[in-house]
Amino acid sequence: METESGVLTGEHFLSGNEAFGEGALAAGCRFFAGYPITPSTEVAEHMAERLPQVGGIFIQMEDELASMNALLGAAWAGQKAMTATSGPGFSLMMENLGLGVVTETPCVIVNVQRGGPSTGLPTLVGQADMMQAKWGSHGPYEIIALSPSSPQECFDFTVKAFNLAEQYRTPVLVMGDEVVGHMTERVVIPPADKIERTPRRTPRVPPEKYLPYEPDPDGVPQMALAGQGYKMHITGLTHDRRGYPVISEEAQADMIGRLVEKIRKNREKITEYEEESCEDADVIVCSYGISARTSQLAIENARAEGIKVGVFRLIVVWPFPESKIDELAGKTKGFVVPEINCGQISLEVERCAHGKAKTILVPHAGGGTHNPDNILEAIRRAAA
Amino acid sequence: MIQQQESTIVEHHPMDVLLRQDRIPHIWCSGCGLGTSLTAFINAVRDCGIPLEKISVVSGIGCTGRVAGYLNLDSFHTTHGRALPFAVGLHLGNPSLKVIVFSGDGDLISIGGNHFIHTARKNMDITVICVNNFNYGMTGGQGAPTTPLGSRSTTTPYGNFEFPFNIPHLAAASGATYVARWTALDTRRLKNSMQEAILRRGFSVVEVISPCPTLFGRLNRLGTGLDMMKSYQENSVIRHGADPASVAMGKDGKIIVGKFVDIERPTYLDMMKQALGGRFNIPIPERSVDKTEIPMDGE
Numbered sequence: 199m200e201t202e203s204g205v206l207t208g209e210h211f212l213s214g215n216e217a218f219g220e221g222a223l224a225a226g227c228r229f230f231a232g233y234p235i236t237p238s239t240e241v242a243e244h245m246a247e248r249l250p251q252v253g254g255i256f257i258q259m260e261d262e263l264a265s266m267n268a269l270l271g272a273a274w275a276g277q278k279a280m281t282a283t284s285g286p287g288f289s290l291m292m293e294n295l296g297l298g299v300v301t302e303t304p305c306v307i308v309n310v311q312r313g314g315p316s317t318g319l320p321t322l323v324g325q326a327d328m329m330q331a332k333w334g335s336h337g338p339y340e341i342i343a344l345s346p347s348s349p350q351e352c353f354d355f356t357v358k359a360f361n362l363a364e365q366y367r368t369p370v371l372v373m374g375d376e377v378v379g380h381m382t383e384r385v386v387i388p389p390a391d392k393i394e395r396t397p398r399r400t401p402r403v404p405p406e407k408y409l410p411y412e413p414d415p416d417g418v419p420q421m422a423l424a425g426q427g428y429k430m431h432i433t434g435l436t437h438d439r440r441g442y443p444v445i446s447e448e449a450q451a452d453m454i455g456r457l458v459e460k461i462r463k464n465r466e467k468i469t470e471y472e473e474e475s476c477e478d479a480d481v482i483v484c485s486y487g488i489s490a491r492t493s494q495l496a497i498e499n500a501r502a503e504g505i506k507v508g509v510f511r512l513i514v515v516w517p518f519p520e521s522k523i524d525e526l527a528g529k530t531k532g533f534v535v536p537e538i539n540c541g542q543i544s545l546e547v548e549r550c551a552h553g554k555a556k557t558i559l560v561p562h563a564g565g566g567t568h569n570p571d572n573i574l575e576a577i578r579r580a581a582a
Numbered sequence: 583m584i585q586q587q588e589s590t591i592v593e594h595h596p597m598d599v600l601l602r603q604d605r606i607p608h609i610w611c612s613g614c615g616l617g618t619s620l621t622a623f624i625n626a627v628r629d630c631g632i633p634l635e636k637i638s639v640v641s642g643i644g645c646t647g648r649v650a651g652y653l654n655l656d657s658f659h660t661t662h663g664r665a666l667p668f669a670v671g672l673h674l675g676n677p678s679l680k681v682i683v684f685s686g687d688g689d690l691i692s693i694g695g696n697h698f699i700h701t702a703r704k705n706m707d708i709t710v711i712c713v714n715n716f717n718y719g720m721t722g723g724q725g726a727p728t729t730p731l732g733s734r735s736t737t738t739p740y741g742n743f744e745f746p747f748n749i750p751h752l753a754a755a756s757g758a759t760y761v762a763r764w765t766a767l768d769t770r771r772l773k774n775s776m777q778e779a780i781l782r783r784g785f786s787v788v789e790v791i792s793p794c795p796t797l798f799g800r801l802n803r804l805g806t807g808l809d810m811m812k813s814y815q816e817n818s819v820i821r822h823g824a825d826p827a828s829v830a831m832g833k834d835g836k837i838i839v840g841k842f843v844d845i846e847r848p849t850y851l852d853m854m855k856q857a858l859g860g861r862f863n864i865p866i867p868e869r870s871v872d873k874t875e876i877p878m879d880g881e
Contacts, residue, residue, distance in 0.1 A: 229675055231667075250862040255674050255854075260700035264667035267660065271640075271671025274658065275679065279671070297661050424656040424672055425679050427635040431602065431651055433659035442605060443651060443659070 203390035204228075204252035210387065214352040214379040215240035215282075218308050218372065219248060220387060221356025222280045226395050227306070228254030229277040231268035233261055233287060236320040237376040238310035241282035262290035269305040270298050274432065276398065276423040278360055282308035284376075285318060288327055289334070295369055296335030297434045299457065302411070302419060304363035304398070306356065308372045310379040311487075311538075313564030323376040324564035325487055326539035331371045332516050338454050340461035342468060343371040343516040345486040349383045355513070361396040362468065366460060367418050373515060375538070377488040377567060401428065410441035411453070417460035461517055470513040471522065479508030481580040482530050484523075484547050486512040488567055489536045496573035505581045515543065523550035532580030536560035536573045556580060600624040600634070602654050609648060613799075613807020615766030615792030619713050620649060622769050623684065626776035627655070631872060637680045640669040642694060645719040645794075646686035663693030666701045669708050677707070677851055678867035680780065687714040687728040691747055695727070702756035702785045704850040707869065709779045710787045712749060713766075715794035723797030730832045734801040748830040753787040754843045760786035761826060761843035765814040766793065768839065771878045775841060778876040783869075784849050791837055822878070841878060 204223040212220065218241045222230070230249055232242035242258070249256040255272075259265040265281045272279040283291060288309045298305060311327050313319025327334075331343045342362050344355045352374060359370040401408050401420040410430045413419045419439075422428035435443035436450045461468065476482055481500070483493050490511045497507045510526065510533075512519070523546075527533070532555050535544035544559035551557055558576045562568050595601075601624065610616045627637060634655060641650035643662035650657035660668045665683045673681045683690070690698050690712050701708060717735050718724040725735040728749065729742045738744075750761045760782045764772040772790060779786035793799060793810035804810050814837060821829070822840040829838040848856065851866055858864060 229671070231671065250858045250864060253862065253864050255864070257670070257674060259667060259670075260696050263664060264670070264697055264700070267664040267667035268671035268674070270660075271658075271668040271673070272675035273671070275672045275675025277671075277675040279675070294661055294664060297664075423676075424638045425636055425676055429635070429654055429656055431657045431659070433651065434661050435659065440604075442602075 205390040206387050207389045208387060210385045211382055212349050212385040213382045214349040214374060216244045217349040217352035217385050218356050219244035221353040223248060223252055224393050225357040225360035227278045227280045229272040229279040230256045231259050231265040232281050233259055233265050235284045235287040237312055237379055238282045238284040241308055262287040266291040266294040270303045273303045273305050274424050280306040284310045285312045285314050292334040298369040299339045300434055301432050302367040304367050305369050306359045306363055307369060308374060311375040319565045322565040323538055325375055325537050326564060328542040331373055340458050341516050342368060343373050345373045345512055345515050346378055347487055347490045349385050353385050361394060364396040364398055375487045409439045411439040413456060417456060417463055465517045468514055468517055469519040471519055472511040474509040476508035476510055476526055478506060479530050480506045481532055481534055481577050482508040482510050482526055483534045484510040485536050486515055492567045493536055493573050495570040499574050500577040505577060507577060518546050520550045523547055524552055527551035527554035530555050532556040532558060534558050534576045534580050536568050538562045538564050597624050600654050602652055605652055608652055611796040613795040618766045618769050619790045619792060622773040623776055625773045626780060630777050630780045632680050638672055640665045640683050642685040642689035644686040644689050646713040647689055649684045663689055666694055666697040670701060670706055673706060673708055678869055680869060682709045684711045687712060688718045688726045692727045699756040702753055702758045705757055705784045705847055707783050707849045708785055713790045713792045715792045715798055717794060717798040719794050719797055723801055749789045750829050750842050751826040754826040758787045759784035759845050759847050762841040763789040763839050765791040765818055767811045767814045774876045774878050781872045783871050784847060
């Protein structure tokens with residue numbers, strides 16, 4: 199049932215890409231700027247249909263560079279804003295993802311990952327943008343990224359992404375993949391009053407006392423909006439707490455220190471994962487997105503062979519749950535990391551295990567999901 | 583006998599309210615046309631009648647890109663070439679704002695060229711002030727999409743052999759509803775034109791021909807900023823209503839200035855309302871506009 203809040207409360211049969219859109223609307227998103235690209239286009243198509251119905255604006259921009267900038271502009275006008283893209287489009291967005299990070303602009307970017315590099319495999323799955331999500335724009339920064347494994351999670355995690363974006367004033371990435379984006383499953387959308395919506399952290403001080411980058415105790419500054427009379431200056435240059443450009447080592451240290459720390463200091467609050475039977479596991483399968491689901495048969499088969507297999511599924515991928523992996527590494531023989539790339543999150547697992555447990559990557563170049571037998575084989579090796 | 587008037591020394595310049603005094607002095611070279619361009623602009627902003635808190639200025643990167651940082655308005659200094667799409671988001675995010683993009687020729691027409699033509703095509707209700715100094719000043723005098731044929735720059739050391747863009751023609755052909763060009767010498771006409779552009783609905787473009795004596799001027803032996811201004815005085819021809827295709831720079835050494843286009847065409851939001859308004863309730867606040875012609879004389 200449609201409500202005024204734009205929340206499509208009820209049970210639905212939705213694709214992951216449609217669920218991204220519904221999650222955004224439920225979170226209060228009323229601005230979408232995008233550019234057609236396979237396999238994420240259905241998100242834009244869905245928003246083009248749905249946003250006018252809830253009084254929002256959909257705009258198709260001339261490219262992904264423009265889409266990303268339009269999100270930032272809309273956010274400074276007070277909107278909750280989203281875009282969705284894939285592959286080369288995600289690469290183009292990296293430029294102004296950096297502007298979003300450094301100007302501390304809340305917004306959400308969905309990446310329905312496909313096979314790469316370059317044009318790669320437009321219609322087929324990949325999970326090889328995970329490190330790009332972390333490091334893709336130049337310069338030092340921290341980012342928040344989530345990874346859904348089902349259409350239901352496409353909805354839930356998009357809501358979560360909007361709330362994290364507002365809470366920490368940063369672009370948040372939802373790292374989907376082609377299989378999850380195109381699979382259609384039951385999605386339950388709760389009543390509007392059961393959906394948490396984090397409001398914009400607007401200034402609590404009058405304009406004459408406002409400093410755009412003076413942080414609250416949690417490290418996050420208050421955000422004035424254009425037209426409110428705060429007359430703020432916002433720049434992509436390194437800036438001081440007034441928002442004014444300062445080209446110096448000291449200003450850089452102050453700004454980057456705070457940008458990085460506002461995520462790192464809140465890491466425990468941001469990180470989220472699902473664990474099952476990890477306490478006494480011989481082997482822990484650590485995965486995310488579609489690969490967490492293709493692992494299930496392998497896990498069942500391994501358990502049937504008598505191997506104690508734990509499951510550790512990343513919900514928030516960045517920031518990475520470092521201390522949790524470290525803790526689990528002390529209790530298990532090894533981690534098995536199936537992912538549709540040639541080793542990305544496996545490197546993080548290996549780093550955080552600090553040599554206490556081995557890490558076995560189950561790679562896949564992209565274009566399909568893992569054969570569960572390959573994952574089973576890795577579980578056997580890890581248990582040995 | 584002349585009666586001596588009492589004079590008082592005032593602490594503030596009358597335009598201080600529009601400038602961030604704590605950011606002055608600015609970074610621009612002496613003789614640069616950006617100072618007069620900015621003065622014309624803040625006078626236009628002061629006189630346009632729009633409440634200052636409703637005006638947002640967006641710049642890209644480059645010497646002109648620094649304008650946003652000196653204005654005591656909501657101001658955004660974005661990435662290279664991206665001022666326009668950022669402005670589109672700001673405008674659509676809150677249509678009651680007047681959004682003005684103030685940037686240079688390299689930023690708007692080269693790296694931002696695609697955004698320029700598409701924002702014009704959609705007739706976004708945004709004003710663009712494009713200061714054209716024929717080269718990239720901030721990075722040291724490289725060739726630009728506006729560098730005249732034969733001119734020297736640090737990346738065209740043997741003379742430029744690329745055809746340059748004619749900005750008013752590009753703007754008009756792409757769908758801009760207001761297109762004018764003045765030199766940085768025409769401060770009064772420039773101010774009036776900026777004011778008119780700000781008050782028009784739709785995509786309005788004012789090109790400012792501006793001296794860069796430090797780089798373009800020096801590399802091409804054009805003399806000081808004052809010499810370059812003098813050449814504008816000698817070579818400018820006011821031709822209101824001229825076909826934008828006919829105003830390319832460098833023809834006969836003349837600089838054709840004036841208001842070339844001033845037409846009405848539904849804006850992006852007008853078209854959206856027309857298409858969707860009957861079916862959906864999309865709250866779009868109106869920006870107050872004034873259709874008064876602002877005298878620019880010189881016909």
